[in-house]
Structure formats: C-alpha cells, structure tokens
Amino acid sequence: MLRQLWTALRTGIVTEPPARVSDLERVGERLAAEITRAFGRSLHIRQVDAGSPNCCEIEISGLTGPHYDLERFGLHFVASPRHADCLLVTGPVTRNMAEPLRRTWEATPDPKLVIAVGDCGRDGGLFRGSYAVAGGVADVIPVDAVIPGCPPSPAALLAGLLDAIRRRR
Amino acid sequence: MARLAYGLAALVAVGAAALGLHGMFGGAFTLRVGWLVPLGGLQLTLDPLAGFFLLVIAVGVAPASVYAIGSAGGARRGLGAYLVFVVSMCLVPLAANMMTFAIAWELMSLASYLLVLHERESRESLRAGWVYAVMTHAGLACLLAGMMLLGAWTGSSEFADWRAAAPGLGGGARSVAFVLLALGFAGKAGVIPLHVWLPLAHPAAPSHVSALMSGVMIKLGVYGLLRASFDWLGAGPPWWGVAVLIVGAVSSVIGVLYALVEHDLKKLLAFHSIENIGIILIGIGAGLLYQGAGLEALALLGVVAALYHTLNHAAFKALLFLGAGAVVHATGTRNIEEMGGLIKRMPWTAACFLVGSAAISALPPLNGFVSEWLTFLALLQNTHLARPSLSLAFALGIAGLALTGGLAMACFVKAFGITFLALPRSEAAARAHEAPPSMRIAMVLLAVTCVALGLGPTWVVPALATVAGALLGNTTPVAFGDWLTLRVSDGFATGSALAIAAALGVALVALPLGLRVAGASRRRRAYETWGCGRIGQTARMEYTATAFANPFKRVFDFLYRPTKKLDIDFHPESRFFVERIEYENPTRSIFDDWLYRPVLDGLSGVARAARAIQSGSANLYLAYILAVLLIMLVLA
Numbered sequence: 055m056l057r058q059l060w061t062a063l064r065t066g067i068v069t070e071p072p073a074r075v076s077d078l079e080r081v082g083e084r085l086a087a088e089i090t091r092a093f094g095r096s097l098h099i100r101q102v103d104a105g106s107p108n109c110c111e112i113e114i115s116g117l118t119g120p121h122y123d124l125e126r127f128g129l130h131f132v133a134s135p136r137h138a139d140c141l142l143v144t145g146p147v148t149r150n151m152a153e154p155l156r157r158t159w160e161a162t163p164d165p166k167l168v169i170a171v172g173d174c175g176r177d178g179g180l181f182r183g184s185y186a187v188a189g190g191v192a193d194v195i196p197v198d199a200v201i202p203g204c205p206p207s208p209a210a211l212l213a214g215l216l217d218a219i220r221r222r223r
Numbered sequence: 224m225a226r227l228a229y230g231l232a233a234l235v236a237v238g239a240a241a242l243g244l245h246g247m248f249g250g251a252f253t254l255r256v257g258w259l260v261p262l263g264g265l266q267l268t269l270d271p272l273a274g275f276f277l278l279v280i281a282v283g284v285a286p287a288s289v290y291a292i293g294s295a296g297g298a299r300r301g302l303g304a305y306l307v308f309v310v311s312m313c314l315v316p317l318a319a320n321m322m323t324f325a326i327a328w329e330l331m332s333l334a335s336y337l338l339v340l341h342e343r344e345s346r347e348s349l350r351a352g353w354v355y356a357v358m359t360h361a362g363l364a365c366l367l368a369g370m371m372l373l374g375a376w377t378g379s380s381e382f383a384d385w386r387a388a389a390p391g392l393g394g395g396a397r398s399v400a401f402v403l404l405a406l407g408f409a410g411k412a413g414v415i416p417l418h419v420w421l422p423l424a425h426p427a428a429p430s431h432v433s434a435l436m437s438g439v440m441i442k443l444g445v446y447g448l449l450r451a452s453f454d455w456l457g458a459g460p461p462w463w464g465v466a467v468l469i470v471g472a473v474s475s476v477i478g479v480l481y482a483l484v485e486h487d488l489k490k491l492l493a494f495h496s497i498e499n500i501g502i503i504l505i506g507i508g509a510g511l512l513y514q515g516a517g518l519e520a521l522a523l524l525g526v527v528a529a530l531y532h533t534l535n536h537a538a539f540k541a542l543l544f545l546g547a548g549a550v551v552h553a554t555g556t557r558n559i560e561e562m563g564g565l566i567k568r569m570p571w572t573a574a575c576f577l578v579g580s581a582a583i584s585a586l587p588p589l590n591g592f593v594s595e596w597l598t599f600l601a602l603l604q605n606t607h608l609a610r611p612s613l614s615l616a617f618a619l620g621i622a623g624l625a626l627t628g629g630l631a632m633a634c635f636v637k638a639f640g641i642t643f644l645a646l647p648r649s650e651a652a653a654r655a656h657e658a659p660p661s662m663r664i665a666m667v668l669l670a671v672t673c674v675a676l677g678l679g680p681t682w683v684v685p686a687l688a689t690v691a692g693a694l695l696g697n698t699t700p701v702a703f704g705d706w707l708t709l710r711v712s713d714g715f716a717t718g719s720a721l722a723i724a725a726a727l728g729v730a731l732v733a734l735p736l737g738l739r740v741a742g743a744s745r746r747r748r749a750y751e752t753w754g755c756g757r758i759g760q761t762a763r764m765e766y767t768a769t770a771f772a773n774p775f776k777r778v779f780d781f782l783y784r785p786t787k788k789l790d791i792d793f794h795p796e797s798r799f800f801v802e803r804i805e806y807e808n809p810t811r812s813i814f815d816d817w818l819y820r821p822v823l824d825g826l827s828g829v830a831r832a833a834r835a836i837q838s839g840s841a842n843l844y845l846a847y848i849l850a851v852l853l854i855m856l857v858l859a
Contacts, residue, residue: 136753154756161753164746 078122081212086127088219093139096128097219100138100162104155104191106145109205110172114142116208124212135159140167143191146174146181152188159195169218170197171211173204180204198222226292228302232309233288239313240281246274247690253319260322263380268319271693272454276316276446279534282672283439283541284309286665290545291431293661294552301338305432308334312435315443321370321380328366328443332359332411335440338432339424351423358420362410366447369403372396373455385455397456401463404451412444412500415474416814421497422481426489426557430548433489437496438541442533445503449526452507453694458514465616468508472623475501479630480782483637483775484810486768487557488547491638492540495583498627499536502598503529505620509601510695512616516608519697521601524712526691527684528597534683535590535676539582542669546576549662550642553655559638559768564647568655573643575666580635582673585628588724590676596718597684598624600711630775637771646762680720681706769808776810783810 089097101114117124118131132138135158147155159168170191173179177190191197199221201214246269257264291305311330318324336359340352374380376396377388389397406417413421421441425433452463478497485491506529513522549572550565551557566573582589585596602624605617647653657663676683684703692698704710708719739745754760776783788807794800836847 134753153758157751157756157758160750161756164748 078209078212081209081216082124082127085129085212085216085219088216089128092219092222096130097140097167097215098130098132098138099140099142100132100135100158101142101144102135102155102158104143104145104151104175104194105148105187106172106174110144110175113205113208113211114144114171117211122208122212127212129215135162138162138166140169141195142169142171143195143197144171144175146178146184146187147189147191147194148186149188150186152194155191155194167199167218167222168195168197169214170200171214172206173202176200176202225295225299225302228306229288229291229295232291232306233285235309235313236281236284236288239277239284242269243274243277243279243281245269246277247271247686248274249689250274260326262322263320264322266319266323266381267314267317268383269317271690272446272449273316275530275534275687275690276442277313279442279537280309280312280316280439282534282537282669283435284312286545286668287431287434287438287541289668290434290548290662290665291429293659293665294429294431294548301341301429301432304334304337308338308432308435312439312443316446319382321374321382324382325363325367325370329363331440331443332363335424335428335432335436338428338436340427341429341432342427348427351420351427355420355424358410358417362407362417364407365403365410366407369400369407369451372403373400376400382450382455386457389456394460397459398463401452401456401459404455405448405463405467408444408447408451409470410444412441412448412504413497414444414470414500414504415477415497416818418474418478418497419812419814419819422485422490422493425493425496425544426487430489430544430551433492433548434541434544437493437544438537441496441500442537445500445507445529445533448504448507449529449694452511453514453526458511461512461515461610461613464508464511464513464515465613466508467504467511468616468620471501471504471506471508472620473501474498474504475627476623476630477782479627479634480775480779481810481812483630483634484772484783486559486772488550488559488562488638488642489544489557491559491634492543492547495543495631495634496536496540498631499532499540499583502595502624502627503532503536505529505624506532506598506601509598509605509617509620510691512608512613513601514695516610516613518607519695519699520701520712521604521607522695523688523691523697523701524597524604525601526695527687528594528601530687530691531597531680531683532591532594534687535582535594535673538669538672538676539579539589539591542575542579542666542673543583545662545666545669546572546579549658549666550576550655552658552662554649554651556649556651559641561649562642562647562652563645563649563762563765564643564652565655566643569643569657571663572658572666575663575670576643577639578670578673580639582677584632584635586632588674588677588720588727590673593677593680593720595624595628597711600716604712604715633775637768641766641768641771645765648762648765678720678724680709684709773808776808782813784813785810 101111103111116122135141141159141162143155168191170176174181175191178184178187181187182189188194199214199218201211203210206214249271250269252269254267255264259265288309307330311327311334314327315324315331318327336352336356339355340348342348373385376392377385379385379388410417425437428436448467452459452467475498478494478501482491482494482498485494506525510522510525510529513519513525549569550562553565553569554562556562578589582591585591599621602617602621605614608614647655681704688701688703692701702710704717707721708717710717752760754764757764776785785808788805790805791801792803794802
C-alpha cells in the first residue's frame with residue numbers, strides 16, 4: 055500500500071487538457087445564444103430510438119458526459135415528449151416503430167423541431183430496403199433537419215443542432 | 224314507511240340544531256323525570272357544550288337522513304335501529320346524571336352495533352360487529368367504573384355535584400377517575416391503540432350510518448373527554464394534558480399512515496377519522512396544559528381549535544362518507560383499484576367529494592384549514608409555559624400535525640385521483656351512474672356547510688369561544704378581530720379566510736387573463752393521453768393506488784412491516800415464458816400483532832386451562848360439590 059501511495063505521489067497529475075476545447079466552447083456559446091434567441095431559455099430534447107442499432111445513442115449519450123456536458127448550453131434530455139421542444143430521432147424507422155413514432159410526434163406540443171440523426175435516420179442508410187424497415191424518419195413524420203454521419207460524433211451533433219436551430223428563424 | 228322514518232330523523236336533527244344553537248347562546252334548561260329511570264331518574268340539562276354537540280349531531284344527521292331516503296330505497300332493515308341511534312346520540316350530551324348518561328350511551332352503542340350488522344349474511348360484517356361490540360363494551364366498563372368511583376367519592380350521581388365536589392378530591396383519586404373515563408371515551412373516539420374496531424365497523428355499516436358513526440358518534444367520545452377533563456374533574460396535573468397531546472399526535476400520524484396504504488374507500492375514510500380525532504385531541508391536550516398552567520386565554524384557544532375541528536370533521540367526513548357511499552352504490556365495490564373515470568359519470572358526486580377532500584386536506588379556503596391553523600396557533604404559543612420540559616410535548620404535537628397535514632393531502636390525491644379520474648378500471652365503473660337526487664341534495668348541503676365554515680371563521684370562532692369559555696369557567700370576553708380578519712391572541716397571528724378566498728378567486732381569473740394579455744397562443748390541439756406511443760391503451764396502464772402508496776410503504780416500512788409474496792408460473796417448456804404472476808404486498812398491523820394478539824392468546828390460553836376441570840361428566844361435578852361442601856364445613 056505504501057508503494058502504491060509513493061507511486062501515486064511521484065507520478066503527479068498526468069491528465070491532459072482536452073484537445074480543441076476552444077472549438078467546442080465556441081460552438082456551445084453560439085448554440086446557447088441561438089437557443090436563447092429562438093426559445094427564450096432552453097431546449098428540451100426527447101430522444102426517440104426508432105430502430106437504431108444504438109451507435110447514434112452512444113454518441114448522443116456522450117453529449118451528457120463531463121467533456122461535452124450539453125446542459126451548460128441550455129440543452130436538456132427529457133423523459134416524455136410532453137415536455138419536449140425537439141425530437142431527436144435515430145435509426146431507420148422499423149415497421150413496428152413507425153406508429154409509436156407518429157404518436158410521439160403527435161404528443162409533442164407545437165412548435166416542435168424534429169431532427170433525424172445518422173445516415174439511417176436520413177434515409178434508412180445501411181438498412182434501406184429491408185422488409186422490416188419503413189424508411190427514413192422523413193418517411194414517417196415531417197423532419198426539420200438531418201444530422202448525417204454513421205454515427206455522427208458528439209461534436210457533429212452539437213454543430214447539427216446549432217444549424218437546425220439557426221435555420222428555423 | 225322508510226321515507227317517513229328518515230324524514231322523521233331529519234326533523235329530529237333540525238330540532239336538535241335549533242336546541243343546540245339555543246344552548247350555545249346561553250339558553251339553559253333542566254328536565255327531570257324522576258320515575259322514568261332508576262337511580263336518580265331521567266335528567267337532561269342543556270348548557271353551551273351540550274348545545275354545541277347537539278349542533279354537531281344535527282350537521283351530520285340531517286344530510287345523512289336525507290341521503291338515506293335515496294340510498295336505502297324503501298328497505299326497512301335497520302330503520303328502528305337508525306331512529307334509536309339518532310335519538311340516543313342527541314340524548315348523550317344532554318344527560319346530566321350517571322344513569323341517564325349510561326343508558327343513552329349504551330343505547331347509542333347497541334343501535335350502532337345493529338347497524339354495523341346490516342349485511343349480517345357476510346362473515347366480514349359479523350367479525351366487524353363482534354370486534355365493535357367487544358371494544359365498545361370494554362370502553363363502557365371503564366366508563367362505568369370511573370363514573371361509579373366518582374359517584375362513590377362525591378356521594379352523588381349528578382354531574383353538577385361532581386363539578387362542585389371534584390376540587391375537594393385527592394389528586395390520586397382524580398387521576399384514577401380521569402384515566403378510567405379517558406380510556407372509555409378514547410375507545411369510543413377511536414384513539415390509537417383503541418381504534419381497531421373503527422376501520423372494521425365503519426365500512427360494514429350502510430354509508431349513511433358510516434357517515435354518522437364517523438362524523439358524529441366518535442365525536443361524542445370527544446364530548447365525553449372534554450366534559451370529564453374540564454368540567455367534572457377540573458384542571459388536573461400536567462401529565463393529563465401531555466398524555467392527551469401525545470396520544471393525539473400519535474393517533475393523527477399513524478391514522479393517516481394506515482389510510483395511505485388502504486385501498487378500500489370506506490376503510491380509508493375510517494382511518495382518516497382516527498387521524499382527525501388525533502388532531503382534535505392535540506387541541507384538547509394543549510387546552511388542558513394551558514389551563515393547568517393558568518393561561519386561560521391560551522386554554523380557550525386550544526379548546527376553540529378542538530371544537531372547530533370537531534364541527535369541521537363532522538361536516539367533511541360525513542360528506543366524504545356519503546360521497547363514498549354514492550360511489551360504492553354505483554360501482555358495487557369498495558376497492559378504489561376497480562374504480563376510475565367516475566368524474567364523467569358522476570359529476571355531482573365527484574365535485575362534492577373534491578370539496579370534502581380539499582377540506583380534509585386543510586386547504587384554504589375550506590374549513591379544515593381554519594381549524595388546523597387555529598390548532599397550530601395554540602401549539603406555537605407554548606413559550607408562555609413556565610416549564611420548558613412541557614414544550615417537548617408541544618414540539619411533538621407541532622411536528623405530528625405538520626406531518627399529518629402533508630400525508631393527508633397525499634392520501635386524498637390518491638383517493639380522489641384513482642377513484643374519479645382517468646379511465647374506468649372495471650366494467651362496473653364504466654357502467655356507473657349518478658346518484659339519485661336526494662343523495663345529491665345531502666352531499667351538496669354538506670359541501671356548502673364546508674365552504675361556509677371555511678369562509679366564516681370570524682363568526683364561528685366567537686360563538687365557539689363562548690362555548691369554550693363556559694366550559695373553562697372563563698367569562699372574560701376574548702376579542703377575535705372584526706368580520707374580515709381573525710386576530711388571535713392579541714395579534715400573535717392574524718388571518719382572513721375571506722381575503723384568502725378572494726385572492727384565490729382573483730388568481731383563478733387573473734392567470735388566464737394575464738396569459739391572454741401577454742399574448743400566449745390560444746390554439747388548441749386535442750390528442751390522446753401520452754402512453755409511451757403504445758397502440759391500444761387500456762385502463763391497465765394507469766397509475767394504481769398501490770403504486771401511489773408504495774413509496775410511503777418503503778419509507779415507513781417499520782410501521783407497515785409489509786410482507787412480499789411473489790408467485791410466478793412459468794411455461795413448462797421454458798422459463799422465459801411466464802403464464803401467470805401473482806404479487807401480494809400486504810401490511811401487518813403493529814397493534815394487532817403486538818397488543819391485541821398476545822392479550823387474546825393469553826385469554827384463550829386461560830380459557831383452555833380452565834377447561835381441564837370442565838369435563839362434562841356429571842359424576843365429576845358431584846365430586847366438586849362434595850369437595851366444596853367439605854371445605855366449607857372445615858372452614859366453618
């Protein structure tokens with residue numbers, strides 16, 4: 055145990071400062087400003103998995119981690135479409151999820167923003183044409199913006215959100 | 224026939240109300256009929272306290288009788304018992320000697336016992352009746368013992384003589400009498416741990432009788448306690464007050480906690496009666512302590528709070544029981560898990576039940592708020608007491624009352640929400656229909672009473688202060704502010720129910736108006752309830768009462784001691800296919816397990832032991848006779 059302690063003391067701090075933090079901060083600040091302009095205070099997002107293979111989900115959950123920490127920019131993930139301003143839909147829309155997705159869209163109060171995430175969300179991507187897939191998100195509900203990528207990185211997600219909100223004006 | 228009898232009962236109530244009001248404002252009379260009753264004759268005396276309780280009885284009986292015209296539907300069963308019950312309840316506060324009181328009290332108990340056995344075909348009713356009979360007679364035994372002791376010590380069976388002679392009695396004698404009388408009255412009032420009969424008996428009786436038993440009859444236990452402690456015995460040592468205060472706090476908290484996990488609508492209301500009796504006892508306990516310490520104005524405040532809550536509870540509990548009766552009548556079940564959606568089918572009942580729920584949750588501008596506020600004010604002024612050790616009891620009372628208020632609110636969110644909102648959870652609830660007019664009239668009457676008592680404390684409190692003043696022997700008039708504002712204890716606190724009501728009303732109008740002025744969108748879009756996007760929503764996806772109560776079950780599991788039972792049948796081929804799941808999570812009563820069960824087991828153990836000499840053989844009995852004869856001869 056003493057050896058462990060000694061090693062720990064000798065090593066000191068080895069964590070590195072995150073790379074390109076300034077870029078992230080810049081995007082974040084602009085995002086916060088845009089959100090304030092368009093929505094008053096904050097943007098509440100309901101994430102809907104319409105049949106995604108979960109790669110987009112992993113990237114999205116990265117947003118809530120300490121590195122990106124999207125809540126500081128005024129973005130919140132909520133547990134019900136009733137609380138949401140924005141639907142973040144991932145995945146090719148499977149046949150079984152088409153109707154629930156439609157209902158989720160109906161249950162979200164107006165005005166709402168729908169963003170399709172990933173190449174699958176755009177047009178079905180890898181799964182396009184499958185017997186189990188109804189198509190991209192836009193084939194089921196009206197989509198305001200698409201964030202492409204397979205999967206899009208958290209930074210790309212933030213940039214895409216910024217773009218979507220800006221285009222709404 | 225049935226209509227006539229219930230009409231008669233309502234008339235008796237109107238007469239009682241008139242007599243009661245007459246008595247509250249100084250009217251007094253004594254009626255003596257010497258030959259009617261042995262040992263002192265029938266003797267009735269009207270004084271302010273008796274008048275007040277007559278009024279409380281009338282507030283319950285009049286609507287309950289009107290309600291019964293509709294709900295009983297001409298059935299004759301229990302008519303006679305109902306009339307005897309009503310009249311004997313009216314006699315109890317008027318009785319002015321031991322024999323009159325004991326007869327009226329016992330008639331009331333027996334009549335209500337018969338009413339509890341209304342559905343005597345069911346085992347549950349029989350058990351409820353049996354427990355009720357045992358508990359009420361155990362209480363009667365205590366009462367009679369206490370009264371006979373007082374009678375023997377003072378040499379009279381008249382209450383007026385007890386009043387005069389009590390200060391001359393020794394401290395120990397008075398305490399013995401107090402304990403016996405308080406036990407007897409507390410048993411009738413349903414104070415914990417003497418409450419076991421209450422959640423059994425109240426649901427078993429028909430609803431208009433439950434309303435009376437819960438709204439009025441248990442109040443006569445409160446009457447007895449007030450009478451015995453303040454009037455017959457005068458102020459006692461501080462431990463009387465401490466005992467009453469702590470018992471009140473415990474009753475209120477435990478009563479409401481049991482109500483929270485109860486899903487039988489009428490049982491839930493019965494547990495709330497225990498809670499509210501506890502709140503009344505907190506006020507009485509504070510009054511006793513202040514009276515003993517010579518703080519007359521504060522004692523008056525405590526008793527006024529208790530009396531106000533007594534009147535309020537009579538109004539809102541009768542209302543809730545009548546509402547529950549209408550619901551049970553319509554759905555044929557008492558289990559709230561099988562109700563739901565009734566607000567659309569029974570709008571009148573739902574509105575009245577909502578008023579009652581808000582009143583019992585002590586929400587302004589309804590009546591429960593005023594009396595609980597007054598009780599708080601009485602408790603919060605304990606710094607005037609010279610002995611700081613007594614303040615500990617007050618602190619317990621304050622904490623208990625605060626906790627009770629919050630939990631009662633949670634419980635009525637459950638009771639109202641699960642019963643009346645969302646989709647019907649059963650066929651019966653879907654086919655429910657509104658109650659007939661006479662039942663609706665009764666409920667509306669009580670709802671109006673609740674609102675009136677909530678809006679008019681500036682008129683009610685001075686009237687109650689004269690009653691309490693007469694009881695405490697405190698004739699100096701106490702000012703309670705003007706018509707708009709209630710001023711308590713020379714400006715210790717002021718409050719205006721009317722102003723609160725006006726503010727709430729204005730807020731109700733101002734909020735939508737302000738939103739419109741601020742330019743909020745008025746576009747509407749109706750869409751089905753959010754059900755996680757599922758197709759085909761059913762009532763089985765609704766929030767249940769069990770789920771609502773579960774967090775409380777976890778937090779307070781030392782009290783509930785829930786036992787979990789999970790029974791799953793799997794498909795014989797694979798454990799991944801479940802055919803049936805049965806989940807049970809019942810609570811166990813501490814009082815049954817730790818208090819009544821050992822006593823009853825002990826009793827039956829003694830009885831079994833005694834059976835050893837009861838073989839049934841005539842020869843053996845002859846031998847006993849011989850043996851006793853020999854012993855007698857030797858001893859002689």
